[in-house]
Amino acid sequence: MNNEYLLKNLRNVPDFPVHGIQFKDVSTLYKNPKCLKIMVNELYDLYKDKGITKVVGIESRGFVVGAALAVKLGAGFVMCRKPGKLPAETRRESYVKEYGKDTIEIHTDAIDEKDIVLLHDDLLAGGGTMKAAYNLVRQFNPTKIYINFIIELTKEGLHGRARFDKVVDITTLLEV
Numbered sequence: 414m415n416n417e418y419l420l421k422n423l424r425n426v427p428d429f430p431v432h433g434i435q436f437k438d439v440s441t442l443y444k445n446p447k448c449l450k451i452m453v454n455e456l457y458d459l460y461k462d463k464g465i466t467k468v469v470g471i472e473s474r475g476f477v478v479g480a481a482l483a484v485k486l487g488a489g490f491v492m493c494r495k496p497g498k499l500p501a502e503t504r505r506e507s508y509v510k511e512y513g514k515d516t517i518e519i520h521t522d523a524i525d526e527k528d529i530v531l532l533h534d535d536l537l538a539g540g541g542t543m544k545a546a547y548n549l550v551r552q553f554n555p556t557k558i559y560i561n562f563i564i565e566l567t568k569e570g571l572h573g574r575a576r577f578d579k580v581v582d583i584t585t586l587l588e589v
């Protein structure tokens with residue numbers, strides 16, 4: 414979609430958190446009411462007819478628009494969190510990111526087989542984070558899983574999308 418207004422308001426921070434990374438700082442989109450509205454409305458248009466029953470947001474930048482979208486879709490919201498943050502029983506998965514290694518967790522009672530799930534995060538880089546979340550959600554055997562990012566890094570040779578089976582329905586609002 415590449416909305417010009419969103420692109421204009423997205424801040425790039427060079428060499429954060431480590432040298433060589435061009436960090437796409439979505440906080441400048443989140444703090445701007447017009448950008449927030451554009452993102453939630455564009456996503457609503459993409460998913461309003463899909464029967465989504467749960468939006469799964471990835472900590473922490475996936476919580477902001479993910480939760481707003483869940484309200485608009487009339488769906489529930491589930492948190493995928495860093496290790497040790499969720500209080501009840503969890504499933505966990507480790508993965509490699511564009512910079513460093515990490516693990517994510519989800520509550521074992523977060524999703525059931527009747528759910529139609531939309532996984533959401535702010536950004537697709539190498540794809541490790543979302544692949545781990547996708548693997549976790551798949552273990553619940555839900556009816557269908559969709560994936561969305563606000564931003565997809567396409568110009569840095571990361572090929573995050575290639576980590577997913579072609580049949581997986583992935584959308585992004587901005588290609589950077």
Ligand code: AMP
Pocket residue numbers: 434435436437438471474509510511512534535536537538539540541542543573
């Ligand atoms: P990956 O697992 O490599 O796809 O990395 C995606 C996750 O790391 C997302 O949760 C992003 O918030 C964060 N991330 C990775 N690379 C960047 C980047 N260049 N700019 C902003 N966030 C990034």
